Amino acid sequence: EIVLTQSPGTLSLSPGERATLSCRASQSVPINYLAWYQQKPGQAPRLLIYGASTRATGIPDRFSGSGSGTDFTLTINRLEPEDFAVYYCQQYGSSPQTFGQGTKVEIK
Amino acid sequence: EVQLVQSGAEVRKPGESLKISCKASGYSFTSYWIGWVRQMPGKGLEWMGIIYPGDSDTRYSPSFQGQVTISADKSISTAYLQWSGLKASDTAMYYCARSPGPRHNFDYWGQGTLVTVSS
Numbered sequence: 001e002i003v004l005t006q007s008p009g010t011l012s013l014s015p016g017e018r019a020t021l022s023c024r025a026s027q028s029v030p031i032n033y034l035a036w037y038q039q040k041p042g043q044a045p046r047l048l049i050y051g052a053s054t055r056a057t058g059i060p061d062r063f064s065g066s067g068s069g070t071d072f073t074l075t076i077n078r079l080e081p082e083d084f085a086v087y088y089c090q091q092y093g094s095s096p097q098t099f100g101q102g103t104k105v106e107i108k
Numbered sequence: 109e110v111q112l113v114q115s116g117a118e119v120r121k122p123g124e125s126l127k128i129s130c131k132a133s134g135y136s137f138t139s140y141w142i143g144w145v146r147q148m149p150g151k152g153l154e155w156m157g158i159i160y161p162g163d164s165d166t167r168y169s170p171s172f173q174g175q176v177t178i179s180a181d182k183s184i185s186t187a188y189l190q191w192s193g194l195k196a197s198d199t200a201m202y203y204c205a206r207s208p209g210p211r212h213n214f215d216y217w218g219q220g221t222l223v224t225v226s227s
């Protein structure tokens with residue numbers, strides 16, 4: 001099973017700043033099958049990025065994903081008030097699929 | 109519009125059985141997979157398993173194999189997650205989500221079903 005470790009656990013930033021979230025895999029993620037989700041309190045997760053770098057439909061271009069192999073990054077440029085949430089990475093290239101433990105982006 | 113509508117919150121006692129549902133609409137139910145994800149209180153997401161309603165091909169995470177059963181009824185575009193003997197540790201929010209394949213991300217999610225197991 002591929003273990004995903006996200007860092008930092010919490011990121012304290014102000015609106016307008018850039019957020020850089022890391023997701024490290026215990027072994028190479030096949031075909032870079034890595035997704036990112038956003039979850040707000042009381043809501044279901046929402047797909048942001050799939051295939052490591054492809055934005056899902058309707059996702060603003062301030063969200064970008066990068067990386068390959070074992071190291072992946074989600075970058076949020078110019079944080080908006082609605083971006084403060086928990087973010088999860090997921091690998092779906094190897095069975096069983098697994099999620100990271102999440103990074104909380106909070107208002108500083 | 110793609111929608112996954114899950115059944116309402118449930119409260120059960122340890123040892124009881126339970127079946128929760130996820131009704132799909134707005135797309136061809138038999139052309140996509142439906143997965144289930146657990147979120148324990150204050151915790152992260154855990155991938156439980158996935159089913160292809162077209163032929164009922166089902167895959168489970170080893171962590172959940174034998175603990176739950178995933179099924180689907182394509183005549184009513186509904187997927188299910190069931191337990192035959194609940195434990196207190198099954199208390200969690202359960203989400204269903206649509207996927208293009210068994211090795212794909214989830215693109216649409218249900219609103220979640222809160223299951224509480226308490227004596």
